[in-house]
Amino acid sequence: MHILSIVSGVLALVLAVFWAGVGISGLSGRLERNRWFGVRSEETMRSAEAFALGNKVAAPGFLAAALVLLIGGVLAFGGDLGFLFGFGGVIAAFVIAAVAAGVGVRVAATVPEPEEESGGCSADCCSSGTDEQHADDPAADCGTASCGSCALQGMCTTEHAAEPTQPADAAH
Structure with missing residues (x-):
């Protein structure tokens, strides 16, 4: 038996186990969101x-x-010449998996976007003050009684906090 036949056969069988595992997990709903397996887009x-x-x-x-x-x-x-079946199977399987993944992406696109959880913060990033106070500088409340969402978005960095507050039209 030719070495390419053995290599292609083993490769095809290993990939078969992988795709079967992903398929069964996806079909049963046990495949949790991750960055390694399944349709990731x-x-x-x-x-x-x-x-x-x-x-x-x-x-x-x-x-x-x-x-x-x-x-x-x-x-x-x-x-x-068995390697032709092994490598041919690998190529055909990747085409089938790519088409299936494309259909999965299209269906997933129909799921509405999840609503952002504010965690008790107001909709304008910072919870203290009014929208008008934060219109010119959303980081104006850095270091005050805020929920911290500005700090999480990088608004309260040392560089930004040290800048003087300027009106929006004077910044350009």
């Missing part, structure tokens, strides 16, 4: 609901890719 990563839905829709395609890989991997051990 801007649309799916914006909420746990979008991630779960996108991966659930893509899961049958992932399982089909796993099946193609399994068949290609087994046929790769069939002789000197």
Whole structure:
């Protein structure tokens, strides 16, 4: 048996196990939002609901890719030209998985954006004062009784806090 046949067969079988695991996890809803496995795009990563839905829709395609890989991997051990089945299965499976992921992304895009939680802060970044007081300088309350959302957004850095407050039209 040719070494390329063995390599392509093993590669196809390992990828079959991987795609089967991702497909089963996505279909059953056990695949939690992460940065390594499943359909990961801007649309799916914006909420746990979008991630779960996108991966659930893509899961049958992932399982089909796993099946193609399994068949290609087994046929790769069939002789000197078996590597064509192994590598052909890998290529076909990646095409199937890419199409399935694309469908998952499109479905995840239909999930509404999650509402931002303010954590008790007002909608204008800083909780002390009025909107008019923060119109010119949103970091005007740095160091005062604020919820800290400005500091979390980098508004209360040492450089910014040291700058004198200027009217918005005088800054240019």
